[in-house]
Amino acid sequence: MSVERLVRALPGADLVTDADVLVGLGHDEAEWAPAGKALAALRASSAEEVSRAVAACAELGVPVVPRGAGTGLSGGANAVDGCLVLDVSRLDRVVEIDAENMVAVVQPGVVNDDLKAAVAEHGLWYPPDPASAPWSTIGGNVATNAGGLCCLKYGVTRDYVLGMEAVVGGPGGAYGSRVRLGRRTTKGVAGYDLTGLFVGSEGTLGVVTEVTLRLRPARRDAPRTVVGAFDDVVAAGRAVAGLTARGLVPAALELLDRFALAAVEDWKHLGLDPSAEALLLASVDTPGTSGDEEAAAVAAAFRDGGAAWAEQSTDPVEAEALFQARKLAYPALERLGPLLTEDVCVPRSRVPEMLERTERIGRRHGVRIATIAHAGDGNLHPLLVTPPGDDAARQAAQAAFEELLTAAIELGGTVTGEHGVGLLKRRGMQRELPLGARAMQKAVKDALDPLGLFNPGKVIGDDPDL
Amino acid sequence: MSVERLVRALPGADLVTDADVLVGLGHDEAEWAPAGKALAALRASSAEEVSRAVAACAELGVPVVPRGAGTGLSGGANAVDGCLVLDVSRLDRVVEIDAENMVAVVQPGVVNDDLKAAVAEHGLWYPPDPASAPWSTIGGNVATNAGGLCCLKYGVTRDYVLGMEAVVGGPGGAYGSRVRLGRRTTKGVAGYDLTGLFVGSEGTLGVVTEVTLRLRPARRDAPRTVVGAFDDVVAAGRAVAGLTARGLVPAALELLDRFALAAVEDWKHLGLDPSAEALLLASVDTPGTSGDEEAAAVAAAFRDGGAAWAEQSTDPVEAEALFQARKLAYPALERLGPLLTEDVCVPRSRVPEMLERTERIGRRHGVRIATIAHAGDGNLHPLLVTPPGDDAARQAAQAAFEELLTAAIELGGTVTGEHGVGLLKRRGMQRELPLGARAMQKAVKDALDPLGLFNPGKVIGDDPDL
Numbered sequence: 043m044s045v046e047r048l049v050r051a052l053p054g055a056d057l058v059t060d061a062d063v064l065v066g067l068g069h070d071e072a073e074w075a076p077a078g079k080a081l082a083a084l085r086a087s088s089a090e091e092v093s094r095a096v097a098a099c100a101e102l103g104v105p106v107v108p109r110g111a112g113t114g115l116s117g118g119a120n121a122v123d124g125c126l127v128l129d130v131s132r133l134d135r136v137v138e139i140d141a142e143n144m145v146a147v148v149q150p151g152v153v154n155d156d157l158k159a160a161v162a163e164h165g166l167w168y169p170p171d172p173a174s175a176p177w178s179t180i181g182g183n184v185a186t187n188a189g190g191l192c193c194l195k196y197g198v199t200r201d202y203v204l205g206m207e208a209v210v211g212g213p214g215g216a217y218g219s220r221v222r223l224g225r226r227t228t229k230g231v232a233g234y235d236l237t238g239l240f241v242g243s244e245g246t247l248g249v250v251t252e253v254t255l256r257l258r259p260a261r262r263d264a265p266r267t268v269v270g271a272f273d274d275v276v277a278a279g280r281a282v283a284g285l286t287a288r289g290l291v292p293a294a295l296e297l298l299d300r301f302a303l304a305a306v307e308d309w310k311h312l313g314l315d316p317s318a319e320a321l322l323l324a325s326v327d328t329p330g331t332s333g334d335e336e337a338a339a340v341a342a343a344f345r346d347g348g349a350a351w352a353e354q355s356t357d358p359v360e361a362e363a364l365f366q367a368r369k370l371a372y373p374a375l376e377r378l379g380p381l382l383t384e385d386v387c388v389p390r391s392r393v394p395e396m397l398e399r400t401e402r403i404g405r406r407h408g409v410r411i412a413t414i415a416h417a418g419d420g421n422l423h424p425l426l427v428t429p430p431g432d433d434a435a436r437q438a439a440q441a442a443f444e445e446l447l448t449a450a451i452e453l454g455g456t457v458t459g460e461h462g463v464g465l466l467k468r469r470g471m472q473r474e475l476p477l478g479a480r481a482m483q484k485a486v487k488d489a490l491d492p493l494g495l496f497n498p499g500k501v502i503g504d505d506p507d508l
Numbered sequence: 509m510s511v512e513r514l515v516r517a518l519p520g521a522d523l524v525t526d527a528d529v530l531v532g533l534g535h536d537e538a539e540w541a542p543a544g545k546a547l548a549a550l551r552a553s554s555a556e557e558v559s560r561a562v563a564a565c566a567e568l569g570v571p572v573v574p575r576g577a578g579t580g581l582s583g584g585a586n587a588v589d590g591c592l593v594l595d596v597s598r599l600d601r602v603v604e605i606d607a608e609n610m611v612a613v614v615q616p617g618v619v620n621d622d623l624k625a626a627v628a629e630h631g632l633w634y635p636p637d638p639a640s641a642p643w644s645t646i647g648g649n650v651a652t653n654a655g656g657l658c659c660l661k662y663g664v665t666r667d668y669v670l671g672m673e674a675v676v677g678g679p680g681g682a683y684g685s686r687v688r689l690g691r692r693t694t695k696g697v698a699g700y701d702l703t704g705l706f707v708g709s710e711g712t713l714g715v716v717t718e719v720t721l722r723l724r725p726a727r728r729d730a731p732r733t734v735v736g737a738f739d740d741v742v743a744a745g746r747a748v749a750g751l752t753a754r755g756l757v758p759a760a761l762e763l764l765d766r767f768a769l770a771a772v773e774d775w776k777h778l779g780l781d782p783s784a785e786a787l788l789l790a791s792v793d794t795p796g797t798s799g800d801e802e803a804a805a806v807a808a809a810f811r812d813g814g815a816a817w818a819e820q821s822t823d824p825v826e827a828e829a830l831f832q833a834r835k836l837a838y839p840a841l842e843r844l845g846p847l848l849t850e851d852v853c854v855p856r857s858r859v860p861e862m863l864e865r866t867e868r869i870g871r872r873h874g875v876r877i878a879t880i881a882h883a884g885d886g887n888l889h890p891l892l893v894t895p896p897g898d899d900a901a902r903q904a905a906q907a908a909f910e911e912l913l914t915a916a917i918e919l920g921g922t923v924t925g926e927h928g929v930g931l932l933k934r935r936g937m938q939r940e941l942p943l944g945a946r947a948m949q950k951a952v953k954d955a956l957d958p959l960g961l962f963n964p965g966k967v968i969g970d971d972p973d974l
Contacts, residue, residue, distance in 0.1 A: 142753050142857040165755055187697045198695060200704070201667065213951035214944040221944035227853040229664060229887050229925035231653045231708045232937045233968060234949045238666070238704040242697045259755030287608050289631055289725030332796035387693040391608040421695050459695040471698045478680040478687035482956060483700045485679035489955035490948060502699060 045081050048126065051098035055091060058083040058127075067109065067129060068121035073380045074440075075117025075465040080107070083127035089149075089207065089220060089251035092128065096209050096249060096495070097218030099126050105498050108245035110151060110182035113174040115383045116464025118186065118244040118500055128249060130181055136160045137252065144257040145204065145226055150181025150250050157255075166257040169196035172460070173369045181250050187242035189460030191294040191325070191368070194418040198460065200241040202256045204228070208240060210248035212492045226254050239486070244462050245497040247490050265293055265327035266337045267361035270344030270352035271318035275299050275401070275413065278320040279394035281347025282417040285324075286390045290339055294325040295418030296368050302412045302425075303367065305374040312363045318350065322417065323364050371414045375425050382426040382439050382466075386450035387459030390420045399449040400424045407442040409435070421459035448473065463501045477507055484508050511547050514592065517564035521557060524549040524593075533575065533595060534587030539846045540906075541583025541931040546573070549593035555615075555686060555717035558594060558675050562715060562961070563684030565592050566677055571964050574711035576617060576648035579640040581849045582930025584652065584710040584966055594715060596647055602626045603718065610723040611670065611692055616647025616716050623721075632723040635662035638926070639835045647716050653708035655926030657760040657791070657834070660884040664926065666707040668722045670694070674706060676714035678958045692720050705952070710928050711963040713956050731759055731793035732803045733827035736810030736818035737784035741765050741867070741879065744786040745860035747813025748883040751790075752856045756805055760791040761884030762834045768878045768891070769833065771840040778829045784816065788883065789830050837880045841891050848892040848905050848932075852916035853925030856886045865915040866890045873908040875901070887925035914939065929967045943973055950974050 045059055058064060059082050069077040081104060086092045099106050105125040112119055121127055134151035141164040148157060154175040158168050171190035172178055178188070184206070189198045205224025211217030224230070224237035240247055272278040278297055285295065298306075303316045322344060326337045337354045344352035355361040375381055388396045397413065400422070404411035415422040424446055428435040447457045447470035457463075457470035472480065483502045488494075502508075511525055524530060525548050535543040547570060552558045565572050571591040578585055587593055600617035607630040614623060620641040624634050637656035638644055644654070650672070655664045671690025677683030690696070690703035706713055738744040744763055751761065764772075769782045788810060792803045803820050810818035821827040841847055854862045863879065866888070870877035881888040890912055894901040913923045913936035923929075923936035938946065949968045954960075968974075 140855070140857075142749065143855040144752065144755075145855070187701075189695050193695060197667070200701070201663070210944070210948065213947040215947070219944055221948065222942055223945055223948075225922050227855055227887075227921050227925065228885050229655050229659060229853045229882075230922040231924050231926060231928050232922050232933070232940050233929065233946070234709055234952055235653075235666070235704050235707070236945065236948055236952075238701050239952075241701070243700055259757060283608065286610065289610075291725060328795075328798075330796050330798035330801075332794075332798060335796075387695045389606070389609040389611070389693055391606075416695075419694050421693075455693050456691050456696040456698050458697050459693065460697060462697050463699065467698070474698050476688055478676070478685055479689055479702065480699070481679040481681070482676065482687065482689075482702055485955040486700055486702075486705075486952055489951040 047102055048082055048098065048104060051102060052095060055095065056085055058085065067127050070112045070114035070117060070119040072115050072117040072464060072466055074382050075120055077120040078123035078125065080121035080127045081124050083129055085129045085132050087132055092130065092209050092249050092251050093218045093220055095126065095128060096211065097216065100211055100217030100493055100495055106249065106495055107497050108249045110179035111177050113178040114182060114186060114464060115461045116466045118462050118464035120465060122499055130249065131179060133251065139164055141166060146255045146257055148180050148253055148255065150179060150253060152180045154178055154180060154183060161257055162260060165260050167260045168202065168255060168257055170199045170202060173372055180253055184241050184250055184253055185244050186460065186462035189416065189421065191296060191416060193416065194295055195291050195293045200238055203237055203241050203253060204256050205237055205254040206240060206250050207252040208248040208250050210490065211495060212490055217493065217495060220251065224254065228256060242462065244464065244501050246487060246501050248496055261327050263329055264358065265325040266333060267355040267364060268324040268326060268337050268340045268352065269355055269364060270322040270349035272320045272349055275320040276394050276397050277348040278322050279397040281322060281344050281349060282393050283391045284347045285340065285343045288343055290336065290343060292324040292340055292418065293327040296323045297413065297415040297417040298368055298371060299413045302371040302375060302414050305378060305412065306367045306370050309374045309377060310370060312367055314367055323368060368414065375412050375427060378427050379430050380428055382443050384424045384443065384446050385421060385459045385461040386446060386455055386457060387419065387421040388450055388453045388455030392453040392455065393417060393420055396422055396449065396453055400446060403442050403445045403449065407438040409439050409442045419459065420455065444469065465500060468504055472505055480505055481508060513568055514548055514564065514570060517568060518561060521561065522551055524551065533593050536578045536580035536583060536585040538581050538583040538930060538932055540848050541586055543586040544589035544591065546587035546593045547590050549595055551595045551598050553598055555599065555673065558596065558715050558717050559684045559686055561592065561594060562675050562677065563682065566683030566959055566961055572715065572961055573963050574715045576645035577643050579644040580648060580652060580930060581927045582932045584928050584930035586931060588965055596715065597645060599717065605630055607632060612721045612723055614646050614719055614721065616645060616719060618646045620644055620646060620649060627723055628726060631726050633726045634668065634721060634723055636665045636668060639838055646719055650707050650716055650719055651710050652926065652928035655882065655887065657762060657882060659882065660761055661757050661759045666704055669703055669707050669719060670722050671703055671720040672706060672716050673718040674714040674716050676956065677961060678956055683959065683961060686717065690720065694722060708928065710930065710967050712953060712967050714962055727793050729795055730824065731791040732799060733821040733830060734790040734792060734803050734806045734818065735821055735830060736788040736815035738786045738815055741786040742860050742863050743814040744788050745863040747788060747810050747815060748859050749857045750813045751806065751809045754809055756802065756809060758790040758806055758884065759793040762789045763879065763881040763883040764834055764837060765879045768837040768841060768880050771844060771878065772833045772836050775840045775843060776836060778833055780833055789834060834880065841878050841893060844893050845896050846894055848909050850890045850909065850912050851887060851925045851927040852912060852921055852923060853885065853887040854916055854919045854921030858919040858921065859883060859886055862888055862915065862919055866912060869908050869911045869915065873904040875905045875908045885925065886921065910935065931966060934970055938971055946971055947974060
């Protein structure tokens with residue numbers, strides 16, 4: 043395929059063909075994932091243009107790799123050789139906020155925090171809050187079924203997507219057809235849940251061009267923050283399991299180990315005390331005296347779980363700094379070298395064991411592993427840090443990465459809680475899911491994208507058993 | 509097909525071939541939906557037996573119609589000619605309650621209320637509460653993505669299904685293969701959400717033989733009940749819209765019109781005052797003083813919305829009687845004649861208009877329509893009552909039924925909020941969904957059930973445009 047044919051097929055389109063720019067648009071933030079060489083990129087300015095581009099690509103046999111802000115951590119938005127990178131980040135309009143029905147309709151390029159700000163003006167709240175919320179787009183959040191800190195109490199992206207418009211191909215019409223899926227009511231069972239199927243499908247079934255989202259009323263009061271410091275990280279994990287066993291469901295329950303804390307403190311000087319081996323941060327947003335009781339119960343559970351100290355933060359500046367630290371941990375650690383990022387999820391009772399295994403695996407392979415975690419969900423982010431340019435360390439990290447995935451599977455968990463499979467977790471997913479389930483996924487993919495045009499090789503692509 | 513071949517293919521199976529019993533097992537509670545003549549029925553005693561039966565049916569070309577308690581209201585479990593009715597109601601074991609992780613694993617025949625009782629012993633709660641909860645099974649709830657009263661705050665069945673085992677065919681393996689879908693962690697994005705796809709698929713993709721469910725901590729206190737009485741039903745609808753606009757989300761917000769109230773009172777003598785044209789019942793379960801404030805705000809919203817009176821019920825017996833009345837409305841009205849049951853769902857702001865149109869449509873066709881509603885969700889149940897044996901009335905009711913579906917679509921809603929498409933809402937769904945979306949559904953069905961063995965003709969079956 044020559045790029046000229048694509049240019050001719052898309053007259054007037056703002057196609058990027060500069061090699062350097064293409065490299066930048068050809069990968070997400072999964073530094074370890076391989077990226078192919080795109081033929082071109084299109085910064086689409088309308089759904090109509092997405093539609094035309096998909097039709098042209100189908101005609102020419104050019105794979106389509108959709109892309110939002112490129113903040114993904116699994117390589118899901120990485121270019122494949124000869125593809126068109128279809129960048130929808132300029133489709134960034136909040137189309138409608140229907141306050142009466144607590145619904146928002148947005149284009150896929152709207153940044154998560156911008157949506158939050160827009161609906162807040164109407165006294166509403168869009169809960170999903172990945173740490174990338176200041177940069178990541180709703181389209182990307184939908185593609186990976188993004189989670190975040192407050193999923194524990196408020197659920198993940200899928201729980202908020204009522205409907206969408208997508209550019210599809212195959213049975214939905216000729217490639218490039220725009221199809222409306224789902225609805226805008228809170229309940230609805232008219233046919234299969236194709237909306238839910240598209241959420242988390244990482245751009246392999248079509249290109250989402252509009253999303254209809256459910257909202258919640260804004261929370262009236264600032265949440266309380268409860269902090270617990272632990273002398274070892276596994277003890278912190280036991281406190282998490284203890285919390286769940288007591289039926290406590292705070293809005294967020296986060297873990298940072300010493301390594302992550304130190305990286306943030308070295309960078310941002312927030313005044314964190316990095317003497318603890320692990321911190322647990324809980325956010326309690328139940329209003330009134332019930333919230334006070336819940337915060338006290340969380341602190342008590344921390345202490346019973348062996349915390350060196352645990353208290354409710356009475357200083358809002360300090361509380362803010364603690365959650366800031368949590369959100370900054372990833373970029374802070376990135377400063378130390380390329381990160382290989384996990385997002386395994388295990389049943390909450392197995393969190394201590396997963397933390398223990400993480401330590402063991404790190405030691406065995408001589409890999410430095412920092413852990414941050416949405417601990418209350420059992421969703422852990424072991425971050426494998428390697429010195430830049432050290433090939434042996436890189437190989438050791440890769441071996442440790444696969445062992446961590448296997449450990450999560452062995453503990454009854456999954457290889458990916460919220461980042462998606464992309465390229466990095468394909469092998470892990472193949473180990474996690476039985477052959478029958480993978481074959482069913484492949485059948486769905488083949489049925490809805492018979493040309494294999496959309497983001498080929500990602501998620502279920504490249505399965506040697508199929 | 510002769511039944512003898514099926515009997516020979518399933519040695520030792522407890523096959524039902526008695527014609528009268530087959531008629532009983534060959535339909536659900538949608539009295540108006542057509543039912544075919546089953547070849548036989550199997551009351552399966554194990555997943556293994558389900559697997560063998562599906563394999564034999566695939567071999568012999570006998571359609572499989574799965575069935576739970578038969579409480580469905582859309583004909584989804586109705587027999588088709590020459591089918592095997594596969595009754596899974598004897599698979600009624602709670603396999604595991606994992607209190608630490610707030611997860612239950614159950615067989616599909618477990619009755620909803622029995623599950624609630626079993627998990628309550630562990631201080632846990634399974635929220636979905638269709639009015640059929642004392643009789644309907646989890647398998648049936650999963651098949652229709654059942655809702656209920658407390659969906660407003662706590663979501664529908666899909667929000668609680670983490671994983672399942674299903675007997676499938678086609679790409680998942682030979683027909684009769686048992687496949688595990690999903691996971692048991694609260695988060696997980698390893699591949700397409702096939703679990704969510706199966707929820708609400710009404711047995712058209714396979715037979716669910718085990719379900720892994722998320723649970724919540726039990727609520728500590730009895731919820732408060734707030735009652736408002738209105739002089740006309742549309743005003744009650746306006747009060748509902750007003751409540752949502754204020755950001756109030758009670759645990760339940762139900763509507764009963766005078767017709768429904770009177771039917772319950774005539775039957776059960778609960779001491780209800782049937783002088784109001786409509787009652788709104790709200791259940792507030794926010795604990796502590798915040799709950800007191802919320803209940804007061806709900807009562808105020810009722811009054812501002814034009815309630816003749818509104819108050820928080822301080823008498824728990826009275827409060828219980830009111831919600832009992834809501835749950836008994838359906839059987840109470842069924843005593844008056846065959847019911848044609850709607851479960852349209854519209855955006856909450858359109859509830860008043862939908863109620864207005866319901867009245868107009870009833871008047872125009874001379875059909876008595878009682879309305880009960882999960883009003884807070886915009887999910888209305890107009891119940892069309894016809895005298896037994898009156899053919900003209902029956903035809904009028906059918907015309908009114910289709911007009912109500914069309915009205916819901918025109919108001920931005922859906923033809924089915926929680927009962928499923930089954931047989932009764934196929935035409936409505938065809939009007940609601942664009943052709944592309946229906947074609948995609950059909951492609952998914954064909955991919956996962958290439959023989960068309962599972963519950964043929966239901967949901968997406970019988971679409972003249974495909």
